[in-house]
Amino acid sequence: MEALLPYIINGISAGGQYALIAIGYTMVYGILRLxxxxxxxxxxxxxxxxxxxxxxxxxxxxxxxVLVCTVVLGFVIERVAYKPLRSAPRMSLMISAxxxxxLIQNLAFYITGGLPKPVLNPIPWVSDxxxxxxxxxxxxxxxxPILTLVLVFVLVYLIKNTKIGMGMRAASKDFxxxxxxxVKINSVISFxxxxxxxxxxxxxxxxxxxxxxxxxxxxxxxxxxxxIAAVFGGIGSIxxxxxxxxxxxxxxxxxxxxxxxTFSDAFTFxxxxxxxxxxxxxxxxxxxxxxx
Numbered sequence: 001m002e003a004l005l006p007y008i009i010n011g012i013s014a015g016g017q018y019a020l021i022a023i024g025y026t027m028v029y030g031i032l033r034l035x036x037x038x039x040x041x042x043x044x045x046x047x048x049x050x051x052x053x054x055x056x057x058x059x060x061x062x063x064x065x066v067l068v069c070t071v072v073l074g075f076v077i078e079r080v081a082y083k084p085l086r087s088a089p090r091m092s093l094m095i096s097a098x099x100x101x102x103l104i105q106n107l108a109f110y111i112t113g114g115l116p117k118p119v120l121n122p123i124p125w126v127s128d129x130x131x132x133x134x135x136x137x138x139x140x141x142x143x144x145p146i147l148t149l150v151l152v153f154v155l156v157y158l159i160k161n162t163k164i165g166m167g168m169r170a171a172s173k174d175f176x177x178x179x180x181x182x183v184k185i186n187s188v189i190s191f192x193x194x195x196x197x198x199x200x201x202x203x204x205x206x207x208x209x210x211x212x213x214x215x216x217x218x219x220x221x222x223x224x225x226x227x228i229a230a231v232f233g234g235i236g237s238i239x240x241x242x243x244x245x246x247x248x249x250x251x252x253x254x255x256x257x258x259x260x261x262t263f264s265d266a267f268t269f270x271x272x273x274x275x276x277x278x279x280x281x282x283x284x285x286x287x288x289x290x291x292x
């Protein structure tokens with residue numbers, strides 16, 4: 001058990017990071033029924049902005065810049081790539097999302113020259129090494145799950161107790177009816193992308209505090225794992241995305257701790273397949289009845 005303790009701690013931390021990305025996937029799907037394939041690349045861009053800003057600015061300026069720039073990017077993606085296709089078939093939206101993903105990666109390649117950018121100035125105190133029950137780890141592994149849960153509780157409160165949150169819930173239940181009832185759909189959707197991008201930026205800052213560099217493909221694997229977590233928990237459900245992310249993070253790290261790191265991703269997909277065979281809507285997903 002002592003040998004597995006560091007992997008359990010890292011798994012909880014990784015789960016928190018995946019949860020912050022997965023919430024973006026599940027919120028957008030809940031309203032637009034769209035898988036935003038560019039979300040992992042937004043996560044990567046936040047990491048690159050952090051690398052560039054922390055080398056030339058103090059942290060109290062660079063971190064807000066990372067958050068603001070990432071939020072603006074998410075807003076622009078929604079307005080430019082998705083809003084014009086609002087009434088188009090879903091396949092068109094999906095193709096647009098894939099196109100945005102490749103566009104972001106190619107722009108990042110042009111700016112960085114395709115070379116990984118080292119994280120030269122990790123966040124002080126957060127990146128310090130500490131001991132938890134005899135296991136050495138960075139303080140960020142302890143901060144990540146706590147901060148994730150705090151942000152999730154704030155988000156749930158916002159959705160349940162504010163006017164924009166009511167609009168989000170109405171749009172997720174019936175998009176067309178909500179629009180007919182006077183819900184400002186454009187504002188609701190833009191706000192959804194803003195929140196998702198903000199959480200992805202927070203997750204990126206925490207994630208790359210643990211990693212030495214940021215590459216143009218750095219968002220692909222975390223984004224894929226977060227998407228799996230969202231489907232695992234029941235895509236469209238915020239609590240499901242969070243629970244699924246923590247389960248995925250723990251399972252991956254425990255597999256590595258047992259000496260089977262080669263099969264960690266394969267096990268994740270296998271677990272997803274088993275769960276979907278038993279419960280096709282995921283752990284917390286609601287069964288939707290199609291009316292003829």
